[in-house]
Amino acid sequence: xxxxxxxxxxxxxxxxxxxxxxxxxxxxxxxxxxxxxxxxxxxxxxxxxxxxxxxxxxxxxxxxxxxxxxxxxxxxxxxxxxxxxxxxxxxxxxxxxxxxxxxxxxxxxxxxxxxxxxxxxxxxxxxxxxxxxxxxxxxxxxxxxxxxxxxxxxxxxxxxxxxxxxxxxxxxxxxxxxxxxxxxxxxxxxxxxxxxxxxxxxxxxxxxxxxxxxxxxxxxxxxxxxxxxxxxxxxxxxxxxxxxxxxxxxxxxxxxxxxxxxxxxxxxxxxxxxxxxxxxxxxxxxxxxxxxxxxxxxxxxxxxxxxxxxxxxxxxxxxxxxxxxxxxxxxxxxxxxxxxxxxxxxxxxxxxxxxxxxxxxxxxxxxxxxxxxxxxxxxxxxxxxxxxxxxxxxxxxxxxxxxxxxxxxxxxxxxxxxxxxxxxxxxxxxxxxxxxxxxxxxxxxxxxxxxxxxxxxxxxxxxx
Amino acid sequence: xxxxxxxxxxxxxxxxxxxxxxxxxxxxxxxxxxxxxxxxxxxxxxxxxxxxxxxxxxxxxxxxxxxxxxxxxxxxxxxxxxxxxxxxxxxxxxxxxxxxxxxxxxxxxxxxxxxxxxxxxxxxxxxxxxxxxxxxxxxxxxxxxxxxxxxxxxxxxxxxxxxxxxxxxxxxxxxxxxxxxxxxxxxxxxxxx
Numbered sequence: 120x121x122x123x124x125x126x127x128x129x130x131x132x133x134x135x136x137x138x139x140x141x142x143x144x145x146x147x148x149x150x151x152x153x154x155x156x157x158x159x160x161x162x163x164x165x166x167x168x169x170x171x172x173x174x175x176x177x178x179x180x181x182x183x184x185x186x187x188x189x190x191x192x193x194x195x196x197x198x199x200x201x202x203x204x205x206x207x208x209x210x211x212x213x214x215x216x217x218x219x220x221x222x223x224x225x226x227x228x229x230x231x232x233x234x235x236x237x238x239x240x241x242x243x244x245x246x247x248x249x250x251x252x253x254x255x256x257x258x259x260x261x262x263x264x265x266x267x268x269x270x271x272x273x274x275x276x277x278x279x280x281x282x283x284x285x286x287x288x289x290x291x292x293x294x295x296x297x298x299x300x301x302x303x304x305x306x307x308x309x310x311x312x313x314x315x316x317x318x319x320x321x322x323x324x325x326x327x328x329x330x331x332x333x334x335x336x337x338x339x340x341x342x343x344x345x346x347x348x349x350x351x352x353x354x355x356x357x358x359x360x361x362x363x364x365x366x367x368x369x370x371x372x373x374x375x376x377x378x379x380x381x382x383x384x385x386x387x388x389x390x391x392x393x394x395x396x397x398x399x400x401x402x403x404x405x406x407x408x409x410x411x412x413x414x415x416x417x418x419x420x421x422x423x424x425x426x427x428x429x430x431x432x433x434x435x436x437x438x439x440x441x442x443x444x445x446x447x448x449x450x451x452x453x454x455x456x457x458x459x460x461x462x463x464x465x466x467x468x469x470x471x472x473x474x475x476x477x478x479x480x481x482x483x484x485x486x487x488x489x490x491x492x493x494x495x496x497x498x499x500x501x502x503x504x505x506x507x508x509x510x511x512x513x514x515x516x517x518x519x520x521x522x523x524x525x526x527x528x529x530x531x532x533x534x535x536x537x538x539x540x541x542x543x544x545x546x547x548x549x550x551x552x553x554x555x556x557x558x559x560x561x562x563x564x565x566x567x568x569x570x571x572x573x574x575x576x577x578x579x580x581x582x583x
Numbered sequence: 584x585x586x587x588x589x590x591x592x593x594x595x596x597x598x599x600x601x602x603x604x605x606x607x608x609x610x611x612x613x614x615x616x617x618x619x620x621x622x623x624x625x626x627x628x629x630x631x632x633x634x635x636x637x638x639x640x641x642x643x644x645x646x647x648x649x650x651x652x653x654x655x656x657x658x659x660x661x662x663x664x665x666x667x668x669x670x671x672x673x674x675x676x677x678x679x680x681x682x683x684x685x686x687x688x689x690x691x692x693x694x695x696x697x698x699x700x701x702x703x704x705x706x707x708x709x710x711x712x713x714x715x716x717x718x719x720x721x722x723x724x725x726x727x728x729x730x731x732x733x734x735x736x737x738x739x740x741x742x743x744x745x746x747x748x749x750x751x752x753x754x755x756x757x758x759x760x761x762x763x764x765x766x767x768x769x770x771x772x773x774x775x776x
Contacts, residue, residue, distance in 0.1 A: 154776040204775045207618065216618045219772040222625035297631035297764055298773035309776055368774055372767035385697070385754050392695040393674055393702075400662075400669035400693065472762055479633065479761035480696045497695070 123259050124173045126346050130353055131169030137357040138162040141364065150367045153213050157200055158364060162357075165193050172257070180253035187256040188246040191274060194316075195242045198278060201285055201313070202234030220291045230284070237277050245273040259342050263330040271327035275320045282317035286310050305366040312359035319352045371472055381476070384466045387459050392497060394451050395433075395440060404439045406538055411435060414534050416572035418527070421564065427527040430500050434531035435538075437504035442540045453510040456501060463498045503528055507535045529565035537569070614748050615712075615734070620755040621768035623711065623733050630772055633763035636703035639756060640688075643711060647731045650685035651710065653703065658691045665693055675702035677709060686710055701753045708752030714738045714745045 120128070141159040144150045168190055177183040203209055206228045207217025221228050249256060254267045289310035293303050326345045329338055372378050398404055414435055418428040440451050467473045524532075535541050624630040627642035634642075640651045658665040668674075668691065675690040688706045690699055713732025732738070739745045759766045 152776075201776065207622065207775070211616060211618065214618070214771065216621055216768055216771040216775070217625075218775050219625045219630050222622040222630070222772065223628075292773050295773065297769070299764070299770060302770065302773040305776075306773060363776065368770065370767050370770045370774075371765045372762070378767055381758060382754050385701070385757055386750065389697050389701040389753070393698045396674075396693070396695055396698060397669040397672055400665045402666060472765060475765075476758065476761040479635075480700055480757070497697075 120173070121176070122343075122346075123257060124176070126259070126350070127169045128173035129350055131166050131173060133350070133354050133357055134162050134166035134169060137361060138166055140361050144361075144364055149369060150364065152364070152367065153209070154204070155364050157197070158360060161193050161197055168193070177257065180255060181250055183255060183257045184246065184249035184253050187249070188242065191242055191246075194278070195238045198281055198285070198316075199235040199238045202231045202238075202281055205285060205288055206231035208232050218288055218292055219295070219297070220288055227284075231281075234281050238281065241274055241277040245270045248273075259326065259330070259346060260339050261330070262335070262338065263327070265331055268327045268331050272324055275324045275327075279317060279320045279324070282313055282320060286313040286317055289313060299368055301366055301368045305363050305368065308359045308363035308366060312356045312363060315352045315356035315359065319349055319356070322349055322352065377469060380462070380466050380469070381473070384462050384473075385476070387462060388497060391451065391455065391459050395436060398440055398451065399436050404436070404443050407436060407439045410439065410534050410538050412576055413537070413569060413573045414530060416576055417530055417533075417565070417568040420568040420572055421526055421530065423527055423530070427525065430503075431527040431531040431534070433497065433500035434503045434507070434528075435534045437500055438508050438531070438535045438540045439538065441504060441508050441510060453505070453508075456505060457510065460498070460501045460505060463501070467498070500531075503531055504535075507532050507541055509541070524561070526561055526565055529562045530569060533565060533569045537573075613739070613744070614751055615736075615755075617755055617768050618771075619735070620752065621759070621772060622735075624759055624769075625772065626733065629759070631764045631766070631769040634760040636700060636707065636756075636760075639704065639707055639760065643707060643733065646733055647710070648684070649731070650680075650683065651707070652685065652687045654687060654689050655692045656689055658693050665691055674698055675706050677706040700757055701750075704753035704756040705749045708749040708756070709745070711752065712738050712745070712748060714749070 138159060141155060141162055144155055145159060172186055172190060175186065177186060204215065205218045205221055207215050207222065208228075208231070209215035216222075217228060221231060249270050252266055254270060255261050255263055256267060256270060289306045292298060293306035293310055295303065298306070322345055326342060329341050329345070333341060372381065399407060402408070411432055414431050415428065418431060423431070437456070441453050441456060532541070621630060627639070627646055629639065629642055637653060640653055644651045656664065658668075674694060675688060678687045678689070680686065688703060690702055694702065711733040713734060715738060739748055759769065763769070
């Protein structure tokens with residue numbers, strides 16, 4: 120085995136070791152990314168190629184060029200893959216998104232998208248030329264004709280260009296404060312891997328020049344150093360690749376079903392609320408205006424906060440809509456209400472991000488004229504309305520029997536019962552005993568406030 | 584785990600979504616995908632940031648080079664306006680202006696927060712997509728389109744599809760703006776390998 124074969128064996132061993140580690144990484148599903156699925160077989164293929172080259176003593180220069188082409192092809196394809204990944208040009212089923220830096224620069228994206236064509240051409244054309252006019256491309260210590268420089272540089276220059284571009288983009292991503300720390304680390308490792316690759320390419324370029332123009336004696340010494348440097352750089356590159364593929368970031372919304380549920384939730388709630396608003400504002404629900412008036416007045420008497428008043432009003436509106444025969448054609452019925460309520464419950468239970476989304480809804484309009492609060496009372500109100508109207512099989516409530524509820528809930532329940540919308544269609548008119556448990560005392564306060572508010576409004580109307 | 588239950592909910596919620604559910608399932612084939620929308624946000628400089636409709640409007644304003652005004656109509660003082668619009672099913676209205684180039688979006692103050700936000704994003708989505716005018720579900724768009732767009736693809740041909748896509752943009756915007764750097768697609772922009 121000559122020195123060049125030994126060099127190939129060493130490089131093949133590095134790829135073999137990398138393959139073993141990457142195979143180990145594939146055992147954990149979270150790390151089984153597309154890049155790992157590409158890297159592991161590529162590493163295996165490169166190990167096989169380098170070991171095969173180590174075991175062959177080429178007696179023909181054309182065979183040598185063919186071996187060189189075979190050795191360089193995986194590198195060409197891997198670099199093209201990385202360029203496409205950065206450009207977000209991989210198939211959509213892999214969830215490919217361009218790097219932010221690339222997304223903001225359409226020309227850069229176009230440049231990255233040309234990488235497969237340019238790189239494959241830069242591999243194919245010198246290879247074809249080498250097969251026609253063969254040169255000793257794999258005999259690193261022997262002198263070579265100037266054709267070797269043309270051959271090697273034609274392959275390496277585009278590689279250097281794309282490596283520099285890709286490395287710069289990884290470095291930008293690693294330095295971005297918008298990225299999660301683990302992603303920044305991952306991009307830093309990716310940068311290190313590509314930088315080592317870039318240096319290997321520069322080394323290969325220089326080696327070709329040394330073989331052509333440096334005299335015997337000195338040439339062997341320089342090439343020996345260059346090959347050692349190449350081995351070290353390859354080892355560094357593979358370690359960085361392994362670390363980059365190990366540093367997997369688990370996104371907060373990584374689950375596809377959960378992402379779909381979030382979108383569905385917002386879409387469904389938006390439609391539901393739009394229909395509720397249209398029904399209420401158009402005056403199609405009979406008696407709702409009067410009931411809302413009672414509830415608002417009673418809430419004032421009870422000293423409820425704006426948000427609680429809004430919850431009570433929304434509950435009354437929903438109860439009126441859910442029991443109104445005319446409203447069914449508008450797209451709001453107990454079935455859709457129950458579906459939405461269930462979806463809200465699941466999303467809020469499953470994802471901690473739901474609260475963050477909820478908090479952001481309605482913000483950002485610095486306008487004083489906005490009515491009511493920016494908070495969204497729908498979930499609680501929907502649950503209360505479904506229960507009060509008897510559409511929630513698990514939790515039927517009427518204001519009188521509901522224990523340990525907030526005041527707004529009692530108030531809404533009383534209004535619903537007063538309007539005959541409750542399943543039991545009754546309004547409490549029996550005097551309650553003086554001694555009551557805490558929750559019954561709250562109910563009695565709500566009842567008194569509601570009755571007083573109603574009486575006052577009716578009196579005002581009569582006087583008017 | 585609750586995820587299998589969540590999937591059941593998704594199935595059952597299809598009843599509710601009726602027409603627009605098909606829009607979401609068609610997204611990968613015909614409509615704007617979340618990945619494409621994220622690229623648009625990156626172009627606007629909003630990827631990975633928390634933002635509101637007004638921030639989106641300002642960024643779109645800068646990109647398209649036109650003035651976008653958002654006006655909230657205090658309909659509490661004019662209940663007859665709210666009644667009229669509610670009967671028509673109008674939540675917001677978009678108007679274009681030719682000279683100087685601009686657009687105005689009118690939204691009612693009494694809308695529930697989520698409807699107000701989604702309606703604003705819906706109208707801004709039409710601007711981003713460069714949609715031409717036509718009969719509009721959330722109210723008429725009046726005037727002439729400015730002929731510029733953020734979207735890479737030309738507007739969809741079918742009016743109904745354009746409305747569905749604007750709905751999808753609204754939900755994408757709300758999710759991205761609410762979650763900021765924790766949004767899945769914003770994180771994916773730093774996780775390409």
